[in-house]
Amino acid sequence: MNEPVVVNQLAKTFFDEARGEVHAVEGIDFECHAGEIFGLLGANGAGKTTTLRMLSTIIAPTSGSAIIMGHDVAKEGEVVRKSLGFYSASTALYPRLTAKETIEFFARINRYPPEKLAERVDYLITRFGIAAYANARVDKLSTGMKQKVSIARTVAHDPPILIFDEPTVGLDVLNALEMQEVIKEFRAQGKTILFSTHIMSEAEKLCDRIGIIHNGRILACGTLDELRLATGVHYLEDIFVHYVKGRA
Amino acid sequence: MNWQTVWVLLAHELRMLRRDRRTIILGLALPLVILPLMLYAAKSSSERREKTLEQTRYTYAVTGSQAEEARNRIGRALRSLGQGYPHKQDGKKSLAGLKLEEVHVQDPAASLRKQEIDFYLEAMSGKEADALLKPEEKNKPAAPDAPRKVLPEPKRLAGVPLILIYYQGNQDSSAQGSSRMLNLLRKESSSGRDALLREHGFPADPDQVMPVTERSLATPGQVTGSNLGKFLTLFLVILMLTGGAVGAIDIIAGEKERGSLETILTTAVNRGEVIAAKQLTILIVALTITFIQIAEILACVTFKAISLPADFVIDVSPATVLTLLFLFIPVAGFISAVLLMLSAYAKSYKEAQLYFFPVYLLSWAPSLAGAFPGISLRSAIVLVPLANVSVAVREIMVGKYDWPMIILAAAVMTTTAVWAARVSTRMLNQENIIATGEFDAADLQGGPALFPKRVLRWYALMGVVLFVVALNVPQLATFRRQLLFNELLIFFGGSLLMVARYRLNVKQAWALRAPKPAVWLAILLLIPSSNILGVGIFRLANLVLPVPRQVIEQFASDIMPKDISAFQMILFLAILPGICEEIAFRGTLLYGLRRKFRPVGLTLIVGMVFGLFHVALFRILPASFLGIILTATALLTGSIFPGMVLHAGNNAFSYAAAMKQLGIGQLAWWAYLAAAFVFIMGFAILYRNRTPYPDLTRPRNLILPKIRS
Numbered sequence: 001m002n003e004p005v006v007v008n009q010l011a012k013t014f015f016d017e018a019r020g021e022v023h024a025v026e027g028i029d030f031e032c033h034a035g036e037i038f039g040l041l042g043a044n045g046a047g048k049t050t051t052l053r054m055l056s057t058i059i060a061p062t063s064g065s066a067i068i069m070g071h072d073v074a075k076e077g078e079v080v081r082k083s084l085g086f087y088s089a090s091t092a093l094y095p096r097l098t099a100k101e102t103i104e105f106f107a108r109i110n111r112y113p114p115e116k117l118a119e120r121v122d123y124l125i126t127r128f129g130i131a132a133y134a135n136a137r138v139d140k141l142s143t144g145m146k147q148k149v150s151i152a153r154t155v156a157h158d159p160p161i162l163i164f165d166e167p168t169v170g171l172d173v174l175n176a177l178e179m180q181e182v183i184k185e186f187r188a189q190g191k192t193i194l195f196s197t198h199i200m201s202e203a204e205k206l207c208d209r210i211g212i213i214h215n216g217r218i219l220a221c222g223t224l225d226e227l228r229l230a231t232g233v234h235y236l237e238d239i240f241v242h243y244v245k246g247r248a
Numbered sequence: 249m250n251w252q253t254v255w256v257l258l259a260h261e262l263r264m265l266r267r268d269r270r271t272i273i274l275g276l277a278l279p280l281v282i283l284p285l286m287l288y289a290a291k292s293s294s295e296r297r298e299k300t301l302e303q304t305r306y307t308y309a310v311t312g313s314q315a316e317e318a319r320n321r322i323g324r325a326l327r328s329l330g331q332g333y334p335h336k337q338d339g340k341k342s343l344a345g346l347k348l349e350e351v352h353v354q355d356p357a358a359s360l361r362k363q364e365i366d367f368y369l370e371a372m373s374g375k376e377a378d379a380l381l382k383p384e385e386k387n388k389p390a391a392p393d394a395p396r397k398v399l400p401e402p403k404r405l406a407g408v409p410l411i412l413i414y415y416q417g418n419q420d421s422s423a424q425g426s427s428r429m430l431n432l433l434r435k436e437s438s439s440g441r442d443a444l445l446r447e448h449g450f451p452a453d454p455d456q457v458m459p460v461t462e463r464s465l466a467t468p469g470q471v472t473g474s475n476l477g478k479f480l481t482l483f484l485v486i487l488m489l490t491g492g493a494v495g496a497i498d499i500i501a502g503e504k505e506r507g508s509l510e511t512i513l514t515t516a517v518n519r520g521e522v523i524a525a526k527q528l529t530i531l532i533v534a535l536t537i538t539f540i541q542i543a544e545i546l547a548c549v550t551f552k553a554i555s556l557p558a559d560f561v562i563d564v565s566p567a568t569v570l571t572l573l574f575l576f577i578p579v580a581g582f583i584s585a586v587l588l589m590l591s592a593y594a595k596s597y598k599e600a601q602l603y604f605f606p607v608y609l610l611s612w613a614p615s616l617a618g619a620f621p622g623i624s625l626r627s628a629i630v631l632v633p634l635a636n637v638s639v640a641v642r643e644i645m646v647g648k649y650d651w652p653m654i655i656l657a658a659a660v661m662t663t664t665a666v667w668a669a670r671v672s673t674r675m676l677n678q679e680n681i682i683a684t685g686e687f688d689a690a691d692l693q694g695g696p697a698l699f700p701k702r703v704l705r706w707y708a709l710m711g712v713v714l715f716v717v718a719l720n721v722p723q724l725a726t727f728r729r730q731l732l733f734n735e736l737l738i739f740f741g742g743s744l745l746m747v748a749r750y751r752l753n754v755k756q757a758w759a760l761r762a763p764k765p766a767v768w769l770a771i772l773l774l775i776p777s778s779n780i781l782g783v784g785i786f787r788l789a790n791l792v793l794p795v796p797r798q799v800i801e802q803f804a805s806d807i808m809p810k811d812i813s814a815f816q817m818i819l820f821l822a823i824l825p826g827i828c829e830e831i832a833f834r835g836t837l838l839y840g841l842r843r844k845f846r847p848v849g850l851t852l853i854v855g856m857v858f859g860l861f862h863v864a865l866f867r868i869l870p871a872s873f874l875g876i877i878l879t880a881t882a883l884l885t886g887s888i889f890p891g892m893v894l895h896a897g898n899n900a901f902s903y904a905a906a907m908k909q910l911g912i913g914q915l916a917w918w919a920y921l922a923a924a925f926v927f928i929m930g931f932a933i934l935y936r937n938r939t940p941y942p943d944l945t946r947p948r949n950l951i952l953p954k955i956r957s
Contacts, residue, residue: 056514086514092507094260096267110516137267157516159415244271 004090004161004192005032005055009064012050024050025215027064027245028233032161032209039207040196041240048090048196052165054196056086076080080126082111082135085154087164095139099149101128102138103156111159121160124152151182162186163194180206200237210236212243214229221244249524251515257525265495265533275494275537283544284463293949306349306366306425309356314371314409321411322348322429325436346428359670361418367415367426377410391784408752448521466730469563470646476562477645482615484538484576488583489611491537495603496530496587500676501600513676523588523673530584550684564645573645575637578661582633583611585668592675599705607709610860618642625653628791633664659869699750703840708859710742710832714861727809728820735824739832746836758835759888759941766937767890771881773930779905780923782898786870799866808906821903828894833858833875834882842944850944854879874898880931886939 012025012228017116025047032038040048053059055066058076066073069083100187103121125134128148133141156164164183168176179227183206187193197203203210204224211221220227228234231242265271310318329346353359356368369455372380404410411433415426445454505585549556563657594600617623625643630636636657645652714734717724724733747754755762784885808817810941838854845853857877859872878891885891905912 026795058510058513078516081514082516084514088510090507091511091514093505094264094508096264097260101263105256106515109253109512111253115811153511 003050004034004069005030005133006067006193007031007051007055007064008066010051010066010199011063012047012054012059012062013062018107023216025054028038028213028216028218029213030218030221032194034192035187036098036208037187037193037195039203039208040194040209041196041198041200041203041236042196042213046198048198048211048213049165049206051213052086052088052194052196053164054085056163057081058086064132082157082163082197083159084163085157085159086163086165087150087154087167088163089167090165091120091150093138093146093150093153095138098135099141099145099152100125102149103130103152108157109157112157116239120156120158123155128152137170143171146219147171147175147179151179155169156188159191159195162194165196166194166198168197168199176202185214189190200235202241204236212240214244219246249518249520254519254524254528255516259527260369261499261525261529262532265314265529266864271494271498271533273493275533279537279541280544283541283548283735287548292470295580301424303347303419303863305349306421306422306428307349307351307364309351309353309365309430310371311356311368312371313373313376314411315369317349318371318411319408320368321433321436321607324440325432326626328436328439329432357414360414360422361879363419363422363654367413367420367429368420369429370412370414372410372412374407374409375878376402377408378406388853392905403709417765466782467563468559468561471559473563473645473647474642477642478619479616480645481579481634481641482612482619484610485579485583485611485615485634487538487541487585488534488580489608491532491541492534492587493608494537495533496584496591496598497525497594497597497604498591499529500591501594502591502597502766504594505596519676520673522532523669524678527581527584527588527669527672530587531580534587538957553949572641572650575640575644575654575658575888577662578658578665579637581665582661582668587674588672589668589675592672602705602708614638623781625650625657626714630656632659637661643943644942647770664767695751696753697933698754699746699839700842700844702750703746703837705908707837710738711861714738727807727812728816731820735828739828743832743836744758748838752839756942757839758831759882761837761885761889761939763890763937764932764937767885767887768893770930770933770937771890771894771897772934774877774881774894774924775901777923777927777930778894779898779901780875780912780915780920781927782870782873783915784920784923785873786866787913789869803867810904814907820901822900823898825899826892829858830878830888830892830895834878834888838879838882838941842940842941848951849945851876851883881934883941883944884923884931884934890934935955 007026007028007030009029010025011023011027012023014022028047028051030038040049040051051057054061055068057073057080060074068080071079071083072208073080094105097105100121103124104117105118107117108114127200128150128151130145132149133145137246139147140147162183167179167183171179177200180202183195187208195203195215207224209221209223210227212219213225220230220239222230224236227236231239233239233242252862310322313319326348351365353365353368354806356365356370359365360368413426413430416422442453494824500509503512507824513519586607590603592599594603596856602752614632617629617632618638618641623629623639625636629639630653639656640650640657644654685825717733718730724730725745743758748751805823812820833854837857840854842848844850855874855876855878856872859868859870860876862871864867874895876935877894879893881889882892
């Protein structure tokens with residue numbers, strides 16, 4: 001099993017005081033191939049974020065397994081986290097650090113080799129056009145600037161796997177497009193990317209393979225062409241509706 | 249654990265704190281400014297008060313058949329003042345610079361009420377005084393607006409004239425003036441007595457006959473050490489808690505709120521490293537602020553902003569300082585771990601602030617153990633964290649070094665600190681603590697769904713109100729008022745408010761269900777047996793934390809005033825608590841927490857919360873025991889009513905036992921064993937006839953799953 005991400009019968013059940021048992025994810029299976037963008041496409045509450053949080057070891061699976069770079073997320077959290085970068089709207093930055101300090105700090109705690117640290121920080125500052133405000137505190141930056149710093153901190157330790165949980169939520173069109181370009185660039189660098197979204201056009205444009213997730217289950221998984229073939233409809237929106245409605 | 253990573257995280261935390269203006273202002277700048285400001289304000293207000301008092305001219309009137317004699321006495325006394333003593337050295341400071349002015353008024357009592365005069369004297373002949381102090385007269389209740397007489401009934405011979413001074417106790421100048429007049433006349437009376445004795449041939453000042461004096465063999469340093477040792481632990485715990493809280497509250501709770509906690513949890517660091525760094529940060533902040541504040545206090549003493557008593561001598565050897573450090577370092581570790589737990593448990597900065605106050609209050613009880621007389625470190629107290637250090641410090645400060653016990657106390661404290669740190673780490677592994685946000689549908693649904701999340705906050709608030717009001721509202725200090733306030737307003741009113749606020753179904757929330765008939769037999773068995781067992785528990789607790797006899801006697805006289813009838817006592821001590829406290833604890837609280845904990849945990853927690861509401865330290869354990877029994881009863885019967893009867897019966901039994909002097913506190917061990925047997929029988933009946941409390945727990949496998957880092 002050489003795939004960088006292998007998910008097998010992964011499930012997560014919560015207990016919520018208001019709703020009782022909530023089966024957020026119900027035994028899903030998928031794999032991500034090296035150097036591809038795998039998209040989890042689903043409506044709000046479908047189980048995308050829960051899945052990605054389990055893969056990033058923030059929360060533990062109730063059952064099933066997820067192997068990242070050969071390591072089990074439930075048993076080897078530290079090693080797993082070392083090989084991935086996690087980006088989501090809920091992972092905020094430290095407001096009282098400068099942009100440069102932020103990148104430096106995350107590279108350091110992710111055990112990036114100290115002798116290469118300065119070079120890496122300089123590279124990221126240049127790559128993401130942060131130089132002009134590298135020494136400004138994060139709480140003084142605009143949303144777009146923060147987004148760039150946030151991406152830079154995600155890849156500060158140059159991980160082979162990147163997880164983006166709805167990365168364009170709350171961004172304006174230009175910033176969203178820039179985010180898409182950055183993700184494509186990471187793919188070009190050979191990184192494996194797991195990407196969740198509820199925006200069809202984004203998934204259509206970016207993903208090499210798509211998993212349609214609904215009510216905690218993966219309803220279909222494949223390339224866009226495979227999904228078109230299987231459903232007989234062309235647009236991803238129609239494909240999505242086909243599976244979700246069919247399920248309902 | 250990778251200590252290099254811990255160091256990077258620690259440097260990061262300290263840098264964040266340094267850049268936080270709120271921390272700098274609240275933790276350092278404000279305390280630095282506030283203490284000198286407060287001292288300056290206190291000093292200047294005291295000086296101003298003294299000056300004002302010196303300049304005040306007190307107006308008074310004299311009335312009664314012996315008014316002229318009273319005036320003569322005042323005149324003589326004032327003349328003697330002029331002849332030589334207003335004088336601070338002989339303790340007559342209160343008479344220095346006394347300015348008096350007699351005014352003539354028609355009705356002195358009316359003038360006093362209208363504040364036209366500060367006080368008045370009524371000088372009576374012996375006959376008039378005898379008539380005034382006849383027993384039937386003495387027992388007459390005074391009219392509500394009648395001015396108070398300053399003299400308590402004097403031990404006077406029949407037929408001796410009397411001067412009564414009337415004043416308004418609620419007016420500063422009236423109280424001050426009348427008190428100074430009282431001193432003046434007493435001094436004059438005593439000089440008159442001495443002169444009379446001399447006239448009749450007594451050769452000396454009567455005060456010099458067979459004088460009794462005392463001499464302490466302890467050095468001033470030892471006396472200071474003894475006094476300081478009693479409160480040093482409390483003082484340092486307060487400083488460390490308040491100092492540490494400045495950084496601690498934000499360190500996890502604030503990060504959760506901002507979202508940066510999740511960011512750090514997705515990195516390669518493990519949670520133990522995160523906790524270690526955060527705890528070290530709190531420790532550093534707490535110690536820094538403590539040292540700064542102590543230095544500031546010492547500076548204030550050096551520059552005479554704080555005046556210490558003349559015999560206050562700190563005589564502490566370097567060995568003593570090292571021994572104290574040996575004890576206080578684990579205390580600091582424990583406090584930082586507790587603060588970290590608090591911050592980890594809270595979901596937001598505001599919530600952490602809310603939790604801080606009860607923790608702060610709770611820390612007082614064990615920290616004050618050293619102030620209790622009769623507790624020695626060579627007892628079970630050595631196993632009670634914080635209390636053991638408090639007692640050890642008191643003993644060390646008087647020069648008693650019981651090394652095996654000191655080492656054991658330090659070991660207990662260190663173990664507790666390590667345990668608390670491990671709990672904090674486990675908390676960071678609990679999903680419901682680190683990542684509940686998006687699953688909290690309760691917040692959106694509100695009403696009954698939100699209640700379980702809010703219920704503990706309500707009880708924390710009720711506890712704070714109860715505590716603060718009891719300390720600060722003297723009008724409620726009487727037995728009846730205090731009980732009515734607590735039972736009707738706080739417990740019953742609070743429960744009603746929760747029911748209304750969260751739209752709860754009263755029948756369900758208060759478990760208003762009829763129990764099976766057999767349950768009542770069990771309750772009959774449980775009333776005496778649980779009471780006797782509770783007293784047994786109290787006796788056991790007394791071995792660890794002995795309660796001074798006078799404290800218990802004071803408590804007994806407070807809750808059983810002599811002027812209240814047996815019927816009222818049963819109403820106030822048994823029936824009201826039986827209804828109101830059961831509704832509050834086995835009703836609303838139990839309902840709110842029923843799905844948060846498994847039955848055993850639920851029973852213990854509800855019982856302990858109930859115990860904590862019985863504020864006095866020595867009552868907490870027996871009250872918690874009763875609370876646990878009552879909660880177990882509610883869980884087994886599914887109804888609040890058996891608990892109400894058991895609670896009321898237990899309290900009534902205590903009252904009856906005290907009235908009949910049954911001596912339950914002095915029973916032999918076999919009597920407690922017999923009570924335990926009856927108690928078990930009672931619970932066996934409850935168990936066999938159980939109607940479990942509905943809708944109890946969440947599925948076992950879904951409770952707090954852990955993440956391995």
